Amino acid sequence: MTVQPSVRNLSIDGDRLWDSLMEMAKIGKTAKDGVCRLALTDLDRESRDLFIKWCEAEGCSIRVDQMGNIFARREGKNPDLPPVVIGSHLDSQPTGGKYDGVYGVLSGLEVIRTLNEAKYETEAPIEVVSWTNEEGSRFAPAMVSSGVFAKVFDLEYGHGRADVDGKTMGEELKRIGYLGPDEPTIDAHPMGAYFEAHIEQGPILEDEGKDIGIVTDAQGQRWYEIKFTGVEAHAGPTPMKTRKDALLGAARVVDLVNKIGLDRSPLACATVGMMQIHPNSRNVIPGEVSFTVDFRHPDDAVLSDMDKALREGVEKIAKDIGLESELDNIFYYAPIPFDASCVDAVRKGAELGGFSAREIVSGAGHDACYLAQVCPTAMIFIPCVDGISHNEIEEVHKHWSDAGGQVLLTAVLAKADETVMAKSD
């Protein structure tokens, strides 16, 4: 009988993880040392093939579902327990980096490699998943396949997503040989827990000199389209007092949106990112302006309060200038608190490894946000240089990558051996 090594003595091989990241980054490598690996292209297929080759070399069994999500399974002592699943995505933005998504998949593989090397048997099985089309760059929306898995979208919707050339995800999955037979929902494949390690994509961890972000929540979002209609008039003969300037109204809303965000900082984000001015001529008072507002906050009550402040502000500004206003809340995404026991497993992993860590809220969407709706879920963030991502210059220091992998290993083992630990308590 083999003696099980103690969790405390297990450590991932940071060099091996780093080498795999660099090897994967060769597929779709761009001139500026980034990665272009759009979902369901030939390059995406190459990255999938390599991932599967590595997993099979570790003795994993592979399952591909009807959305092309790939699951690599390392059996547990008790195969009837639902697996602890680790994952993220292998697709990238057109000018993406080497770590966004890939880090979560390959650090999952590194957990399996570490356990194999140590001959460590977990109670529950462990699976590593790569979700199809997380980025939403070639096929909108983002996170469509983890969304199908979490039953936010149905299969027909998933397969029907089309790129600019009209090619659908269903057709392209078939073309690259990744239209699997497996039912792509949580019903067919219950999960004990889901962990996703990801780069932060913001500057907070690096600024504060922390190696690990313990992600407690994903922000809620509200997106708006607002239109002001005034009266177009000549910029010369029209006196200031009689003008109905739609752009002046929009400018006041830009300031208001900024204030709404600042008043609720540091957790709130409030942005006007797009504006169209009509007729957009230098000597015409603008008669019509359309623009967008993007609100984010982890607390739904605050998000509602921001909504109220915006609606009241827009109405008042329109009235003051004599404009007509239309306000449309085109998108609402509720804040998601991650599972307390999974978040705790991450926190303990950081403590055990002696890493500096802080709690953090995810400002971006991730596959984990959908998974959190159907199974206990948590995320681990590692810093990225200057907070830059979705950019070819996206960079990570190797000791951050090491730290994230180690925390992931500890957190996953805590969940995979939970039943055993509960028994021995």
Ligand SMILES: [Zn+2]
């Ligand atoms: Zn990502």
